Amino acid sequence: METNNKDLHAELVVNKMMEKDLFSQWLGIRVLEVKEGYSRIAMEIRAEMINGFGVIHGGVCFSLADSAFAFACNNRNNLSMALDTSINFLKPTYPGDILTAEAKELHNGRTTGLYLVTIFNQHQQQVALFKGTCFRTGRNLI
Amino acid sequence: METNNKDLHAELVVNKMMEKDLFSQWLGIRVLEVKEGYSRIAMEIRAEMINGFGVIHGGVCFSLADSAFAFACNNRNNLSMALDTSINFLKPTYPGDILTAEAKELHNGRTTGLYLVTIFNQHQQQVALFKGTCFRTGRNLI
Amino acid sequence: METNNKDLHAELVVNKMMEKDLFSQWLGIRVLEVKEGYSRIAMEIRAEMINGFGVIHGGVCFSLADSAFAFACNNRNNLSMALDTSINFLKPTYPGDILTAEAKELHNGRTTGLYLVTIFNQHQQQVALFKGTCFRTGRNLI
């Protein structure tokens, strides 16, 4: 079963990454699903994650998307580095909200890759859109 | 002295923002300089801020830039919301590094604004470039 | 039939825009489909549209996407201005290729909007991805 083996391997890579990823751990990120070039992760917003306006700090939202991106673009065991990333904020979120980030691969090139990450709140409303371009180093992670 | 008064007022706005900005406080951000449409802030990378590769999590770097952006684009006391932001990562950084982010205004429109934030390490090497577009609501912060 | 009327009105707005859009005319853009917040357009790459490497100039590809974006984000008859746009190039294209751009609305806010435009070649391969944020002025086009 080719596909399942690839997805299992992708999961192993992400588990290894998550083990050492202290900031994703601080954020409380849980990995929900991993497939080749794909990831879906979630976290709950805590009081200490707000900015001066009482809503989630943009950097926390970006961090969730960036972790989903990293888990998707590295999971073929080809170490990839973020080059250019962007995020659009569509809706404010608040402490207690549960955010889910889903990373999808739009392009898997030999030397570069392109991913879109959509962040939803617990009401399935889209709260942010992230786009990430990575460079593939060709080195293994595990 | 018109200019000094404006800059003093800008500082008051940022102090007020920073007081309630719990995530910037968690990051250990210190405000170094504030002028109308401008801010310069710094932080030290701690061990808990790394990703699965042992370097700073992209989200932490983005968060620093996003705070500098917020302190620059809101400090005329015109509440402004981030619309589209992007960041390019140029050099990895590590626990113990001191990062400084400088936000400069490229455009101050009635309804929108454009800002560039450059992040340097303690060796004055440029480690990231952030670009932020904001929408001005016309509401006061203080 | 509420929906059809809205889509018909969207078509009227785009027809009016296209009539005066001399550069889209020079590109040879044909409007294939218009719905509220949506557009699909196409063009053929001509010899005079190449860059120094013999492939389509990035600006021509961007122009096609930008027209699709404009036709999608303005067609509720609410004059909207592009703020921040970005494009990723995934595959080179050549004179004789037929490019289709499809613009989809991701967010329709009162003051801003977010759109993704995908460009395909005649083999249904994705050649570029465009993201556009616009500001809504509240003024009518027709």
Place this chain on the structure above:
Amino acid sequence: METNNKDLHAELVVNKMMEKDLFSQWLGIRVLEVKEGYSRIAMEIRAEMINGFGVIHGGVCFSLADSAFAFACNNRNNLSMALDTSINFLKPTYPGDILTAEAKELHNGRTTGLYLVTIFNQHQQQVALFKGTCFRTGRNLI
């Protein structure tokens, strides 16, 4: 004189590119200055370059910036391909306006590069800001 030789070589590369760049020729682009990792070019907006609102089509503005980017990032004779590019529009421009684009190198990595291009009108007002990330292939142009 090391530096002059490098800049002269950069000029040779750009001349070669420009010779075959039919779309930049159609735009009427004139190369004003080329140095290693740098270019400055200009064009005049013609009537056929407007969009449906009577101002310059965003794609024409992008094209000028994209050519400046290409002339800057390729001129070390290392063939480089645009990955992710973005542009912010700050001020509308009209037929008869003269636009100048200046491309500066922010990062010259072994495999990637980052450039900012600023577009000015004839009144030295900044009308657009472009950011470009490229991938270096290692192949020669001339």
